[in-house]
Amino acid sequence: MRDWNAMSDDEFRRAAIDFIETHCPASLRHREDQPRWSEAGIWYHKMAEHGWLAPSWPVEHGGMALKPSKHMIYLEEWNARGVPTVMQQGPLNVGPALLANGTPEQIAEYLPKILSGEHLWCQGFSEPGAGSDLAGVRTEAVIEGDEFVINGQKIWTSGALDANQIYVLARTDKTVSKQKGLSFILVDMAQHGVTVKPIHTIKHDAEFGEVFLDDVRAPVANLVGGMNRGWTVAKSLLGFERIFAGSPHFGRSALRQLVEMLRLTGKDNDPVILDRVAEVKLDIEDIAAAFEALAQEVKQGHSFGFEVSTLKVINSESYARVTDLMMEIAGERGATFGPAALGEGSPDLFKSFLSARAPMIYGGTAQIHRNILAKNVLGLPDTPDAAPRPSTATPAPSGDSMAAELQNAADRIVADMGDMARTRGLRRSLPGHDAGLLQTIAELGWFAILVPEADGGIGLGLEEMGAVIRALEKGFMSEPLLPIAVLGARALVQADGEARDALLAGMVDGEVRPALALGFDGALPDVRMVDGRLTGTCDMVAGGMAATHFLVPARGDCGLGLYVIPAGATGVTLTARWRADESPVGVLALDGVPPESSVAHGDVAARAIETAIDETRLVVSAGLIGLSEQLVDMTVDYMKVRKQFDTPIGAFQALQHKIVDLYIQKEITLGTYGYGLRLASEGELEMGALRAKGRASGAASRIAREAIQLHGAIGFTDEHDVGLYLKRVMTLAAWLGDASAHRRRFVETGAVVASEG
Numbered sequence: 001m002r003d004w005n006a007m008s009d010d011e012f013r014r015a016a017i018d019f020i021e022t023h024c025p026a027s028l029r030h031r032e033d034q035p036r037w038s039e040a041g042i043w044y045h046k047m048a049e050h051g052w053l054a055p056s057w058p059v060e061h062g063g064m065a066l067k068p069s070k071h072m073i074y075l076e077e078w079n080a081r082g083v084p085t086v087m088q089q090g091p092l093n094v095g096p097a098l099l100a101n102g103t104p105e106q107i108a109e110y111l112p113k114i115l116s117g118e119h120l121w122c123q124g125f126s127e128p129g130a131g132s133d134l135a136g137v138r139t140e141a142v143i144e145g146d147e148f149v150i151n152g153q154k155i156w157t158s159g160a161l162d163a164n165q166i167y168v169l170a171r172t173d174k175t176v177s178k179q180k181g182l183s184f185i186l187v188d189m190a191q192h193g194v195t196v197k198p199i200h201t202i203k204h205d206a207e208f209g210e211v212f213l214d215d216v217r218a219p220v221a222n223l224v225g226g227m228n229r230g231w232t233v234a235k236s237l238l239g240f241e242r243i244f245a246g247s248p249h250f251g252r253s254a255l256r257q258l259v260e261m262l263r264l265t266g267k268d269n270d271p272v273i274l275d276r277v278a279e280v281k282l283d284i285e286d287i288a289a290a291f292e293a294l295a296q297e298v299k300q301g302h303s304f305g306f307e308v309s310t311l312k313v314i315n316s317e318s319y320a321r322v323t324d325l326m327m328e329i330a331g332e333r334g335a336t337f338g339p340a341a342l343g344e345g346s347p348d349l350f351k352s353f354l355s356a357r358a359p360m361i362y363g364g365t366a367q368i369h370r371n372i373l374a375k376n377v378l379g380l381p382d383t384p385d386a387a388p389r390p391s392t393a394t395p396a397p398s399g400d401s402m403a404a405e406l407q408n409a410a411d412r413i414v415a416d417m418g419d420m421a422r423t424r425g426l427r428r429s430l431p432g433h434d435a436g437l438l439q440t441i442a443e444l445g446w447f448a449i450l451v452p453e454a455d456g457g458i459g460l461g462l463e464e465m466g467a468v469i470r471a472l473e474k475g476f477m478s479e480p481l482l483p484i485a486v487l488g489a490r491a492l493v494q495a496d497g498e499a500r501d502a503l504l505a506g507m508v509d510g511e512v513r514p515a516l517a518l519g520f521d522g523a524l525p526d527v528r529m530v531d532g533r534l535t536g537t538c539d540m541v542a543g544g545m546a547a548t549h550f551l552v553p554a555r556g557d558c559g560l561g562l563y564v565i566p567a568g569a570t571g572v573t574l575t576a577r578w579r580a581d582e583s584p585v586g587v588l589a590l591d592g593v594p595p596e597s598s599v600a601h602g603d604v605a606a607r608a609i610e611t612a613i614d615e616t617r618l619v620v621s622a623g624l625i626g627l628s629e630q631l632v633d634m635t636v637d638y639m640k641v642r643k644q645f646d647t648p649i650g651a652f653q654a655l656q657h658k659i660v661d662l663y664i665q666k667e668i669t670l671g672t673y674g675y676g677l678r679l680a681s682e683g684e685l686e687m688g689a690l691r692a693k694g695r696a697s698g699a700a701s702r703i704a705r706e707a708i709q710l711h712g713a714i715g716f717t718d719e720h721d722v723g724l725y726l727k728r729v730m731t732l733a734a735w736l737g738d739a740s741a742h743r744r745r746f747v748e749t750g751a752v753v754a755s756e757g
């Protein structure tokens, strides 16, 4: 038995490609229609024979027990190489459902028959009158002796034409509430009373059919999970199915097609198109990061949470957006039935476009998943007079990691000292921060969180700093910790001049507070070093009003240098410019100022500045997450109490779906931020920063704008805090590059067209 997980990802991918290329007949691949069992059974048997049929099952039951990253590669290669899905209900759903809910006898009986291809399964859930309202099934099962007798009709049953087994959800008790009277029963289709009729899909295949059950029999031993417990089993099974639908492999395959299509149309250099492709690519990649995190948790034994619904919605809709964009870019050449008219090797764009409609419908429609999230996560009411329930949109930090401890500590500072009246009082005032709070922060050592221990600091990482900033921003404590303890500190840490050590030592108790003097959007300022003196202007000195020292990048005859100027030195003029949140940013004018010292030159200076900016971008993302959390929380709370038409506005479905979309954006940002931290720790700081900051800026701005809309006119007043949060979001989202600037950087890295090619 091979240990697939012991292979490197590359080795595993090669093995998968090799297996597909060797054994999957070309006639089955990249087909517009869904091949029938008579044709595709050979491939099913090959997968079983070589151990590739059941990627998620445990090894002892003949599965591959793939860890999530490997499973993702498996799905990607299957899709990329146009491998058909052949009777996948058995391996994908029935196996895992029996392993979770079945008896040892059922597991022993059914799993080997799935692997051998003797049993081909289909899913009998939906009925003509029970789609989204699945618990409304009317198919009935009545016990006679040691058998169930089943009568009813199932519809949209995928693979029904080839299956010989069907698992049905049937009503076994009509006296209790809808969900409580259902049972999950395994039924042999090869018997009198089972009639299957094909239904042709929009793609012209017979992917699904109708199944009529007239006095059909199944042994009572085929009941799974207990009498009248079918709803629980069905839900766990739908969890597996939704995980599958939440996996980004469809989207990734469609992206491959999109990139191929760009090449064929010669549009792979068009900046406008590349920007749009970058947008969907980043969406799919961020979903992939969130999916991988969820799959990892599931593998570690955590049960499915509502994250599955989050992923199902965003994934299915993003997949559809990729194919929409494909059709739009291809124009009439793509609107062809069969391969697009783009020359040799054209992909079948229209088939992809049609296929992408299905995941938004099966396994629970995107709307139903939004309902689930609105009710179960946000606690929004179903009915006008429902009692309010708590929202779990922002869970309390958990675990005993240093990051969680720091986040808790910052939460306590917010609880003790946070006060919106205090913050309001600081607006458009100078120096624009609360000196007492800065002192407390200094005493806690937070200015030195990112200063290495060797330099006398606390020596923690970006994740820990991010935890503090996330909590402080959530509590609207926007004291200039970010520009000084992150941007300034990290520029200094990565410098190498003599003055560096003394300045860092002074940061430990907050006596030294360095601010990196930059231009707009993180650009180097327009400052020249001539004859040992600095002259020029720095337009965006964040934290400038609290700084004791300015770190000024300047060019001269010897190239780039990073120079230290004490605040208040002769020839220095510092004026305030008001940012969108009405906090001051310094505009630093230097008129022939001799620097106190220099801390870096040439490449070292350039790297110190670039690295500090990228590290700050990552930590700012955490701050934007904190702001987004507060915006979602305060909007949900408002929607529960604000009544119109005698109804809390949170009971209106149109608004529920809107706020759920904002919650989903926040969740995806959390995943991307975690991924960005990981990339940074693996030496890919620039990519990590642009991914995290791009996502966080775009998502938080959208959340803030729509939060105003959901509040109505009160949100348009200065009195309500939601406006303050909007302004803070717009400030941080724009700082050091907004979402579109980061997308441009992403395009410049070549990643948009390269990795999919």
Ligand SMILES: Cc1cc2nc3c(=O)[nH]c(=O)nc-3n(C[C@H](O)[C@H](O)[C@H](O)COP(=O)(O)OP(=O)(O)OC[C@H]3O[C@@H](n4cnc5c(N)ncnc54)[C@H](O)[C@@H]3O)c2cc1C
Residues within 6 Å of the ligand: 122, 123, 124, 125, 126, 127, 130, 131, 132, 133, 155, 156, 157, 158, 159, 207, 208, 358, 361, 362, 363, 364, 365, 366, 367, 368, 371
């Ligand atoms: C390709 C494909 C394969 C399928 N395979 C199977 C299968 O193998 N086995 C099986 O049992 N089923 C299968 N289905 C059926 C699928 O599960 C149902 O189509 C789905 O649950 C939706 O039900 P419906 O089609 O009856 O739509 P309806 O429930 O009638 O919904 C119609 C529209 O109304 C919306 N809507 C309904 N109720 C609400 C509400 N409360 N709030 C907001 N919006 C609402 C829906 O989102 C949808 O947009 C398959 C479907 C497809 C497309």
